[in-house]
Amino acid sequence: MQVVLRRILQLIFVLVGICVVTFLLVHLVPGDPARVIAGDRANPETIEAIRKSFGLDQPLWQQFVTYAGNLLSGDIGQSMRYKRPVTALIGQYIWPTLFLTGYVICLAVPPALALAIASARKPGGLADQIIRIVGIAGMAIPVFWLGIMMSRFFGVALGWFPVSGYGKTFFEHLHHLFLPALSTAIWMVPVLIQSLRAALIEKAGADFVTAARAQGAGEREIFWRTILPNAVLPTLNLFGVIIAFLIGGTIIVETVYAVPGLGSLMINALLARDYHVVQGLTLMFAVTTVGVTFVVDLLSALIDPRARL
Structure with missing residues (x-):
């Protein structure tokens, strides 16, 4: 219980800090959202009326007090551009x-698990060297560049997949999002392989593995019942961070493939100086990251008592 309370207090301080920093950064960005909304030909009276309607004419500290009060009441604001609640x-x-x-996870986890096991079985062997070299190359390729190349080749040149949109049915979603999911999974697979491979090699030399061999257990049984379960914990911590990144960091891939998701909404809000949307999305990304990290910490404490310290 003390661990849970300590984590919750840490999360509260982190979220408060994120709210303050996000508010300041958004309002320090050059440009007037009222002028963006009104247009270039709007007269000063119209622009000033828009500023007053959104409270932009108030001092910065007063705007923050209003923003914080609305947050405490569950209101994260209304979009200046869309005229709808955030x-x-x-x-x-x-x-x-x-x-x-979810698509990225389904494409990335199975091959990452299989390749990590194959790589860790014989460290330094031919399979291990090939997997590590290919993995380094996969992490070195920028996601946006890979997305553009895959879109031009598989989408435009061959016409196998759509290069934009989301579709309406489940199978259309699978078809439309295959390229963005694959381009992101290509980056994610090597990260998971490196983490799980290192953990597998470390656990393979642990004392409890030696004890299991001394008791006459077979190598296959030792691997699947002893080494792999104990190696999952470090990868679980990394996996939680990756999931949070995928939810909050899809701006690039959604922009390349014109996917109508949170990444596209964030880009449009930044271009329109839509403060409330940017602040709301940033807060949601932060809550997601902190929440996933919190859940992973709890799972780690349940799996390994040493993580409770």
Whole structure:
């Protein structure tokens, strides 16, 4: 219980800090959202009326007090561009992002697990060297460049997959999001392989493995019942961070493939100086990251008592 309370207090301080920093950074960005909304030909009276309607004419500290008070009441603001609550916009745009995140995980985890096991079975062997070299190359390729190349080749040149959109049915979602999911999974697989491979090699030399061999257990049984379960914990911690990154870091891939998700919403909000949407999305990404990390910490404490310290 003390561990849970300590984690919760840490999360609260982190979220408060993120709210303050995000508010300041958003308001320090050059440009007037009222002028963006009104247009280049708007007269000063119209621009000033828009500023007053959104409270932008108030001092910065007073705007923050209003923002913090609204947050405590569960209101994260209304979009200046769409004239809709930010929560409604997030609810509309979050589904393509969640689908894409799950798609990436389904494409990345099985090959990462298989290749990590193959690599760790004989460290330094031919298979291990090939997997590590290919993995380093996969991490070195920028996701946006890979996305553009795959879109041009498989989408434009061959016409096998759509290069934009999300589709309407489940199978259309799978078809439309295959390229963005694959380009992201190509980066994710090597990261998981490196983490799990290192953990497998470390656990293979542990004392409890030696004790299991002394008791007459077979190598296959030792690997699947002893080494692999104990090696999952370090990768679980990394996996939690990756999931949070996928939910909050899809801006690049969603922009390349014109996926109507949270990444696209964030880009449009930044271009339109839509403060409330940017702040709301940043807060949601932060809560997601902190929440996933919190759950992973709890799972780690349940799996390994040493993680409770």
